[in-house]
Amino acid sequence: MSTDLDINLSKGGCCKTQALWQDLPGGIRLPRVGLGTWSLRGKACESAVLSALELGYRLLDTASFYHNEREIGQALAHSEIKRSEIFVTTKLYPDEYGHAAAAIDAALDRLKLDYVDMLMLHHPAGNDVQAWSAVEQAVKSGKARVGGISCYYERELSTFLPKVRLQPVLVQNEIHPFYQDRETVRFIQSKGLVVQSWYPLGGRGHTRRLLEHPVITAIAGAHQVTAAQVILRWDLQHGVCVIPGSADPEHQAQNLQLFHFALSENEMDQIDALERREKHDWY
Numbered sequence: 497m498s499t500d501l502d503i504n505l506s507k508g509g510c511c512k513t514q515a516l517w518q519d520l521p522g523g524i525r526l527p528r529v530g531l532g533t534w535s536l537r538g539k540a541c542e543s544a545v546l547s548a549l550e551l552g553y554r555l556l557d558t559a560s561f562y563h564n565e566r567e568i569g570q571a572l573a574h575s576e577i578k579r580s581e582i583f584v585t586t587k588l589y590p591d592e593y594g595h596a597a598a599a600i601d602a603a604l605d606r607l608k609l610d611y612v613d614m615l616m617l618h619h620p621a622g623n624d625v626q627a628w629s630a631v632e633q634a635v636k637s638g639k640a641r642v643g644g645i646s647c648y649y650e651r652e653l654s655t656f657l658p659k660v661r662l663q664p665v666l667v668q669n670e671i672h673p674f675y676q677d678r679e680t681v682r683f684i685q686s687k688g689l690v691v692q693s694w695y696p697l698g699g700r701g702h703t704r705r706l707l708e709h710p711v712i713t714a715i716a717g718a719h720q721v722t723a724a725q726v727i728l729r730w731d732l733q734h735g736v737c738v739i740p741g742s743a744d745p746e747h748q749a750q751n752l753q754l755f756h757f758a759l760s761e762n763e764m765d766q767i768d769a770l771e772r773r774e775k776h777d778w779y
C-alpha cells in the first residue's frame with residue numbers, strides 16, 4: 497500500500513534530523529512526529545527535550561497546565577538548533593480564558609520566546625470563543641504563527657467553528673488503538689484540519705496493555721520494529737500526527753523512526769479492529 501508518507505519518503509522527505517512534515521496554511525510546516533512533554537518536569541524535562549532535539553525531534557508539545565514551560569525554555573536556550581527550526585506548541589488552560597491575552601504573554605515569558613508556533617485552547621469551555629479572539633490577536637501580532645484546539649469532538653467543533661473568524665489549523669485529541677474515534681477523525685479531516693493524537697501509546701499507566709497486545713506484537717515482529725513504532729506508524733497512515741511522550745532516549749529514537757517501513761492494508765485493518773471506545777482520560 498502506498499501512502500502519501502511513502503511518496504514523500506521517496507522524494508527524500510526524511511533524514512536523520514528531519515521527521516516528515518505536514519503542510520499547514522501559510523507555508524508553515526508541522527512535523528508529523530513531536531515530543532509530548534506532559535509529566536516531564538525539572539532537570540529530567542530539560543534533558544529529555546535536549547536529547548529529543550539531538551535525535552532530530554523538531555516539535556515540542558507543552559501547555560501551561562504541564563508546569564514545565566520554563567524547563568522547555570531552558571532546553572531551547574541551551575540547544576544549538578536554531579529557534580526557527582523548532583515548532584513549539586503551548587496551550588492555554590480554561591482557567592486562563594478570562595484573561596487570555598495576559599496568559600499568552602505569561603507563557604511566552606516562561607518559555608523565554610518571542611513567539612510560539614502553535615497556540616492552542618486546551619479544552620472547550622463556556623468562554624472559549626472569547627479566549628480564541630486573544631489567540632487570533634496573538635497570530636496577528638506575531639506572538640503565535642497558528643492556532644489550534646484540543647479535546648474538541650464533533651459536538652464541540654460544530655458549536656465552536658462557526659463562531660470564530662480565524663479557523664484553527666489542528667485539533668489534538670485522545671487517539672490510540674483502544675480509542676480510535678474514527679468518526680471524529682474523519683469529521684475533523686473533512687474540514688481540512690490536521691488531527692494530532694495525544695496518548696498515542698495509551699498514556700502512562702495504560703501503555704503496557706497496548707504494547708503487549710498480540711496483534712501489535714505480531715505486526716511488530718513481521719517488520720522487525722517495536723510495538724510502539726507499529727502504533728505510531730498506524731496513526732501516520734491514517735493521516736494522524738503524533739506526539740508520544742518519553743524521557744528515555746532509546747524510546748525517543750524509536751518513536752522517530754517511523755519512515756522506513758509501511759503497514760499493509762491488512763495490518764491496518766487488524767489494528768482498526770482493536771477499537772474498544774476505551775477512553776483513558778475524561779476529556
Ligand SMILES: NC(=O)c1ccc[n+]([C@@H]2O[C@H](COP(=O)([O-])OP(=O)(O)OC[C@H]3O[C@@H](n4cnc5c(N)ncnc54)[C@H](OP(=O)(O)O)[C@@H]3O)[C@@H](O)[C@H]2O)c1
Nearest residue numbers: 532533534646694695696697698699724740741742743747
Ligand atoms: N491536549 C491534551 O489534553 C493532552 C492530554 C494528554 C496528553 N497530551 C500530550 O500528549 C503527549 C503524549 O501523551 P503521554 O506522554 O501522556 O502518553 P503516551 O505518549 O501515550 O505514553 C507515554 C508513555 O509511553 C512510554 N513510551 C514512550 N515511547 C515508548 C516506546 N517506544 N516503548 C515503550 N514505552 C514507550 C513512556 O515511557 P518512557 O518515558 O519510559 O519512554 C511513557 O510512560 C503528552 O506528553 C502531552 O504533550 C495532551
